[in-house]
Amino acid sequence: MSVDREPLLELFAYETNQLLELIEGILLKSEQNKTMSGDEINEVFRAMHSIKGSATMMEFKNIAACAHAAEDLFDFIRNKPDTDISLVFDCLFAAVDFMKSETEKAMKNMMPDGDEIGLVNxxxxxxxxxKSKTGKDTDAPVVRSYLGGKKAEAGRDEKKYVAKVFFEEDCQMENVRAFSLVYTLNNKCSELYYYPHDIEDDGGASAEYIRKNGFDIYFASHAESGELELIFKQTMLLKSYEIDRVDSFDKYLNRAGDKTRKQDTNASDMNRNADLNSFISVSSKKLDKLLDLVGEIVIAESMIAKHPDIRGIVSESFDKRMSHLGKLIEELQDNVMSIRMIPIAETLHKMNRIVRDMGKKLNKQVELIIRGAETEIDKNIVSTLSDPLMHIIRNCMDHGIENAAERAAAGKDRKGRIEISAGNTGGEVEISISDDGRGLDRSVIYKKAFDTGLIQKLESECTDREIFSCILKPGFSTKEKANEFSGRGVGLDVVTDCISRLGGVITIDSEQGKGATFTLHIPLTVAIVDGITVSVGESIYTIPAMSIREFFRPDKKSIVVDTNGNESVLVRDSCIPVVRLHNYFNTARHGDKKLTEGVLILAESNNKYLCLFADGLIGEQYVVTKPLPVFLNRYEVAEKGISGCTILGDGSISLILDVNSIVNRFVN
Amino acid sequence: MSRTDFYEEDTQACRYLTFLVDGTVFGIEIAGVSEIIQIMPITEVPEAPPYLKGVVNLRGKVLPVMDLRIKFGKPPAEYTDRTCIIVVVIQGVTVGLIVDGVCEVVFIPDEDIVPPPSLKAVSQNKYITGIGKVGDDVKLIVDCDEILKEEEINELKASDF
Structure with missing residues (x-):
């Protein structure tokens, strides 16, 4: 694939995915309501049409063919609004999935080569x-009209009107008032034209025209004329109006010539336009760059403030100005960070689809309730959240929610309920997923966990959460047989893995017979880490505070050296191996320092402990993490336990340790 | 470079940035050079070969830097005020090259560049794509792509331990 095609490809994938999400959302909603409004049909039709167009342009023939078939289907449906649409959903969901996976292929620079023929057929x-159901032959050429749904409900008994409207003198902003009138009228009309046409735009000119010549509206409606007159009467600041019924208003339209525009605005369109206007999409690279620059400014400011010459200045007004600058920069940084935050809505709404598909397969009726979809979270986190959420939802659907008969026997509503709610709590986002199913069986889980050695305490000594958290361990499943969705014991451990990689934690609460709640606590952003900086020789390393349990300087007696020269240290009766960061990274050349002269950092990962030996502690600070340059990927830097780097206040770079990987390297 | 030259078409063709490494003048095509910066504090990176000195902070970007002295098999030297980092972009990868100092930008037409002698077993030769003549001087033209080649890495890895 040539290089210059790439930006196009990115745009294609972005647009197509957006459109597919939109289609999926509409389909899910319509399936639930068992009906589709004219607007929705049009929307799907248009989206399919756009996908077809751009896929053809990119020469992704299978995507185009698939979209084309769906487009034809919707073209048919929108011209026959009484069609029974319940048939179309399964097939269309399959088509959406197909297009999604093909688009993904394209993004990975592979040719989308999936076989579309089955789907298209x-x-x-x-x-x-x-077609055969509706009886009539519809192969007759269909006039494509974007009036769509409106056209369909219009028909035989509609009447055509010409109206001229004058507003009160000095009422100002005539164009806006005209627009609001058009907007109200539009709901009653199948066709609507007006002149002057540019009332939506900031128009001194159109307002001026209306003030002098009045506002002309031509519309067709099957509403009673009394009803229509009422609309005019209720319009604010209307001075006078005349409505005439006509047989055709074509001649008026001709008079207005090309200045007249067909008015196809309806409520949803307008809302969408407004949305589009208030959002811009920017490449995340640009944002990252902006963030980098702001980070630079912060560092530059601190370098200036700490400059020896400047420190010598004793001046109150200078100090004031410096602190003002500092505040502004801080505000700037907060703002830039907030740009990276996006609402979690999209990820949560994806779950609708999983609930639907699994519900069909498992024959369970489940209602998904989503709260707090507007909660904002760092963009990078949002994308990684969808996997763990999916596993939890699957788990709820499969294990949690009982089948209808069981539910009825337990005196519950036959329809199950899963609720996802998201919200901000201080520096983190809390997402809880609860179902009203059978809940977790404490004793069964305990037994299984005890048998496999996950728990060694007596059942009475364990808290509920301790026992429940076992189901998050790899390979743990109380289900005898695996099915398509879950039971293999993989799944929930993926959740733990994802969440801990994001620096979050997960807790489970449950009451038997009433349901279970999974709660995820996730930091607002991965870009910022609470880090402890330590010095090792001439280097400064940053260790995420999350994985540090304590620091201490050992006394001589607690140090154990085995026959191979491996050092360990006794910490409250357990012997913990020591790794000298100097030797480990082979960068600093002071390997023979005594353990009692430096500082030991007790680090933990998954209940495994390791002591890291450094020369000294420097401090704790929130640092912005940056990935290591791609160039370094060819060396085993990441494998060695460096997860990234950060720029310290003085402009120097500090490497961030990946404690998990270091601990796993040394401790079984 | 005169001002008028600058606006000529193809201003970057046949232009080479010359620099010093251990007393020898080398040249690289100007097209790959994005900027020249002064030497700055370097953060060492574990597991990297000796010539890859580490990373520096280039206005918020983390830039890997390699010492051409070590890369070319010359004895390492202390960094001085003259020491520079030439920031090059090669196949989308940005890397800093530490050199003893930069000299100038020279124009060497293709016909003034002769291929290097084809000697076996002289390892430094592999980075030299040609020898450019400027007046009475010769400049060794360095191939940036070759500097980043991976085969080198394995060799050094083996000698590392």
Whole structure:
């Protein structure tokens, strides 16, 4: 694939994914409501049409073919609003999935080569089935009209009107008032034209025209004329209006010539336009760059403030100005960080699809309730959250929610409920997923955990959370047989893995027979880490505070050296191996320092402990993490336990240790 | 470079940035050079070969730097005020090259560049794509792509331990 195609490809993937999300959302909603409004049908039609267009441009023939078939189907449906649409969903979901996976292939620079023929045929089959059901032959050429749904409900008994409207003198902003009138009228009309046409734009000119010549509206409606008059009467600051019924208003339209525009605005369109106007999409690279620059400014400021010459200045007004600058920079930094935050809505709404698909397969009726979808979280985190959420939802669907008969016997509503709620709590986001299913069986889990050695305490000594957390361990499943969705014992450990990589924690609460709640606590951003900086020779390393249990300087008696020269240290009766960071990284050349002269850092990862030996502690600070340059990937830097780096206040670079990987290297 | 030259078409063709490494003048094509900065504090990176000195903070970007002295098999030297980092972008990868000092930008037409002698077993030769003549001087033209080649890494890895 040539290089110059890449930006196009990125745009294609972005747009297509957005459109597919939109389609999926509409389909899910319509399936639930068992009906589709004209607007929704149009929306799907248009989205499919756009996908077809851009896929053809990119020469992704299979995506285009698939979208084309779906587009045809919707073209048919929107011209026959009374079609039974319940047939189309399964097939369309499959089509959406297909297009999604093909787009993903394209993003990975592979040619989307999936076989679309089966899908296209299935869509066509439904298409012809629907055709035969409606009885009439619809192969007659269909006039494509973006008035769509409106056209369909219009028809025989509609009447055409011409109206001229004058507003009160001095009422100002005539164009806006005209627009609001058009907007109200539009709900009653199948066709609507007006002149002057540019009332939506900031128009001194159109307001001026309306003030002098009045505002002309031509519309067709099947509403009673009394009803229409009422709309005019209720319009604010209307001075006078005349409505005439006509047989055709074509001549008026001709008079207005090309200045007249078909008015196809409806409520959802307008909202979307407003949304589009208040959002811009920017490449995240640009944002990262901005963030980098702001980080630079912060460092530059501290370098200036700490400059020896400047420190010598004794001046109150200078200090004031410096602190003002500092505040502004801080505000700037906060703002830039906030740009990276996006609402979690999209990820949560994806879960609808999983609930639907699994519900069909497992024959369970489940309602998904989503709260707090507007909660904002760092963009990078949002994308990694969807996997763990999916596993939890699957688990709820499969293990948690009982089948309808069982539920009825337990006196519950036959329809299950899963609720996802997200919210901000201080520096973190809390997402809880609860179901009203059978809940976790404490004793069964305990037994299994005890048998496999995960728990060694007596059952009575364990807290609920301790026992429940066992189900998050790899390979743990109380289910006898695996099915398509879960039971293999993989799944929930993926959740733990993902969440801990994000620096979050997960807790489980449950009451038997009433349901279970999984709660995820996730830091707002991965870009910033609470780090402890330590000195090792001439280097400064940053260790995430999360994985540090304590620091101490050992006394001579607690140090143990085995026959191979491996050092360990006794900490409260357990013997913990010591790793000298000097030797480990082979960068500093002071390997023979006594353990009693430096500082030991007790680090933990998954209940495994290791002591890291450094020369001294420097301090604790929140640092912005940056990945190591790509160039270094060819060396085993990451394998050695460096997860990234950060720029310290004085402009120097400190490497961030990946405690998990270091601990795993040394401790079994 | 005169001002008018600057606006000529193809201003970067046949232009070489010359620099010093252990007393020898080398040149690299100007097209790959993005900037020249003064030497700055370097953070060592574990597991990297000796010539890869570590990373520096280039206005918020983390830039790997390699010492061409060590890369070319010359004895290492203390960094001085003259020591520079030439920031080059090669195939999308940004790397800093530490050199003893930069000299100038020279124009060497293709016909003034002769291929290097094809000697076996002289390892430093592999980085030299040609020898450019400027007046009475010769400049060794360095191939940046070759500097970043991976095969070198394995060799050094083996000698490391």
């Amino acid at each position: 299935a869509i066509r089959e439904i298409h012809s089935e629907l």
